[in-house]
Amino acid sequence: MTVRPKHRVPQEATDGDREEDESVPVVRAVEPFERFYAREFRSVVGLAYALSGSQSGAEDIAQEAFIAAHKKWDSVGSYEKPEAWVRRVVSNLSVSRFRRRASELKAITRLSGLRSEHASIGELPAEADHFWSAVRRLPKRQAQAIALHYLEDYSVKDIADILECSPNTVKVHLHKARRTLADRLDVDGGDA
Amino acid sequence: MTTLDMLARSSAKAIHQSVSFVPVPVGGIARTSRVLVLKRSMSYALAGAAAAVIAVIAMLVVATPADEVTDVTNTTALTPTTMAEPSVETTLPAELPDGLVPVVPPEVIGETAPGDVTPPQITIVSPDDGTHTTRSSISVTGFVEDGARVSGPTDGPVDVGSDGVWQANVQLDIGENRVVFTAIDNAGNFATAAIIVHRDAPPTTTTTKPSDTTTTTTEAPSWEFTAHKTYGTCSDTPPYDIYYGTGKPGTEISVTSEYGGGGTVIAENGEWSVKVFFAEAPANEGFIVKVYHFDGAKKTFEFTYTPE
Numbered sequence: 001m002t003v004r005p006k007h008r009v010p011q012e013a014t015d016g017d018r019e020e021d022e023s024v025p026v027v028r029a030v031e032p033f034e035r036f037y038a039r040e041f042r043s044v045v046g047l048a049y050a051l052s053g054s055q056s057g058a059e060d061i062a063q064e065a066f067i068a069a070h071k072k073w074d075s076v077g078s079y080e081k082p083e084a085w086v087r088r089v090v091s092n093l094s095v096s097r098f099r100r101r102a103s104e105l106k107a108i109t110r111l112s113g114l115r116s117e118h119a120s121i122g123e124l125p126a127e128a129d130h131f132w133s134a135v136r137r138l139p140k141r142q143a144q145a146i147a148l149h150y151l152e153d154y155s156v157k158d159i160a161d162i163l164e165c166s167p168n169t170v171k172v173h174l175h176k177a178r179r180t181l182a183d184r185l186d187v188d189g190g191d192a
Numbered sequence: 193m194t195t196l197d198m199l200a201r202s203s204a205k206a207i208h209q210s211v212s213f214v215p216v217p218v219g220g221i222a223r224t225s226r227v228l229v230l231k232r233s234m235s236y237a238l239a240g241a242a243a244a245v246i247a248v249i250a251m252l253v254v255a256t257p258a259d260e261v262t263d264v265t266n267t268t269a270l271t272p273t274t275m276a277e278p279s280v281e282t283t284l285p286a287e288l289p290d291g292l293v294p295v296v297p298p299e300v301i302g303e304t305a306p307g308d309v310t311p312p313q314i315t316i317v318s319p320d321d322g323t324h325t326t327r328s329s330i331s332v333t334g335f336v337e338d339g340a341r342v343s344g345p346t347d348g349p350v351d352v353g354s355d356g357v358w359q360a361n362v363q364l365d366i367g368e369n370r371v372v373f374t375a376i377d378n379a380g381n382f383a384t385a386a387i388i389v390h391r392d393a394p395p396t397t398t399t400t401k402p403s404d405t406t407t408t409t410t411e412a413p414s415w416e417f418t419a420h421k422t423y424g425t426c427s428d429t430p431p432y433d434i435y436y437g438t439g440k441p442g443t444e445i446s447v448t449s450e451y452g453g454g455g456t457v458i459a460e461n462g463e464w465s466v467k468v469f470f471a472e473a474p475a476n477e478g479f480i481v482k483v484y485h486f487d488g489a490k491k492t493f494e495f496t497y498t499p500e
Binding site (some may be wrong): 037038041042043046047049050058060064065069088093100121122123124125127129130131134139140141146150151164165166168169172178181182185187188189 | 195196199201202203204206207208209210211212213214218248316335355357446448450451452453455471485
């Protein structure tokens with residue numbers, strides 16, 4: 001095709017969902033990393049497990065994200081939601097092909113003496129395993145949005161912050177994902 | 193609540209239960225923003241900044257039991273020349289009295305202390321070492337330590353994400369290809385990671401006609417992932433572009449961006465095309481559109497909404 005789309009002047013070309021006034025810097029007390037780590041670790045492992053499907057790799061992926069957070073905790077810890085930053089990293093690590101060799105990430109080896117040698121994550125029931133397998137077959141952003149929505153109960157706004165997109169984009173991801181999941185799992189609820 | 197919602201909630205609950213007994217590694221990540229100092233109980237010589245950095249793991253430092261070991265911060269890095277004694281744990285931070293020798297943990301070097309000689313860590317995550325493929329190019333994904341740049345056998349610079357993830361497409365020759373990527377940090381330290389990728393010639397199949405003994409050798413159908421954009425800019429509302437290319441028949445192509453995406457299934461003849469609307473695209477601000485093949489291969493394009 002060589003025909004260029006015709007031009008029309010849009011009435012609302014900009015993203016109207018970004019409501020926050022980000023021009024005012026906010027100074028926050030930095031929570032001790034150790035406390036943040038202890039509080040968030042399991043749920044982040046759960047997110048990694050849901051999105052990677054790897055019992056053995058999920059803890060490694062979570063550890064990798066926390067190592068990254070730890071290295072720049074002076075800045076990450078001052079964020080309004082440092083947990084969102086960690087989940088963004090975990091989401092990207094999990095969905096990508098990192099899961100295939102996550103346990104080989106060299107940075108993780110520093111912690112080898114502190115981690116158990118085998119996966120401590122329990123097996124999923126068949127129905128749940130089937131559901132998350134279907135989620136992992138979704139496009140990356142849709143899978144991330146579904147996991148954050150159902151697994152972590154995050155709002156559309158929170159998911160938008162984590163995925164660094166607009167709330168409307170998240171809504172579209174969730175809508176498409178539900179439709180696809182309902183179709184693949186042969187259940188109702190696809191927002192059709 | 194729909195059936196899907198109920199299934200999703202119960203599946204989420206199953207995940208929570210499955211990780212409920214995962215132990216949180218106590219002290220699994222120790223803060224290393226402090227510098228260890230060591231006061232030797234016997235005479236020692238000091239080496240300059242070029243001396244080998246002592247490997248300090250977590251909060252252990254090599255010293256003799258008779259040595260005094262103290263933590264301080266923001267001190268100048270000096271290194272004792274002989275450190276072959278057993279390890280002892282450090283004490284809590286304190287002032288740096290005269291005669292103490294600071295020892296800098298590798299994790300601190302480059303951020304707060306001079307004399308960074310620690311190479312950045314770089315890992316190739318995919319494909320696996322020894323991978324065989326018939327494709328002429330392959331997508332290589334990896335991880336690099338914060339702040340380091342990555343270079344490799346690519347036409348342009350390697351894009352490193354804020355999370356340290358990097359990806360590059362590498363052209364392959366027939367036969368064995370040694371793919372090497374190098375990470376370089378701000379101090380000039382570098383490290384490499386390499387894999388071997390074998391590009392095989394397209395496979396052939398041999399068939400024998402039942403009516404006679406004639407043997408015919410034909411080249412098996414092969415496919416290669418390609419992706420192209422049609423426009424790159426659009427003034428229509430909502431703006432859109434059409435992406436097309438080739439790939440493995442029957443597999444999925446997905447197109448993602450900050451402002452919209454789409455997908456399709458590759459036809460039996462190996463061709464695909466998909467029209468993608470970017471309903472929320474900002475005006476006159478280019479953004480990245482990525483097209484993914486089922487095997488993780490990716491092509492990146494830029495799109496700009498240009499309303500008149």
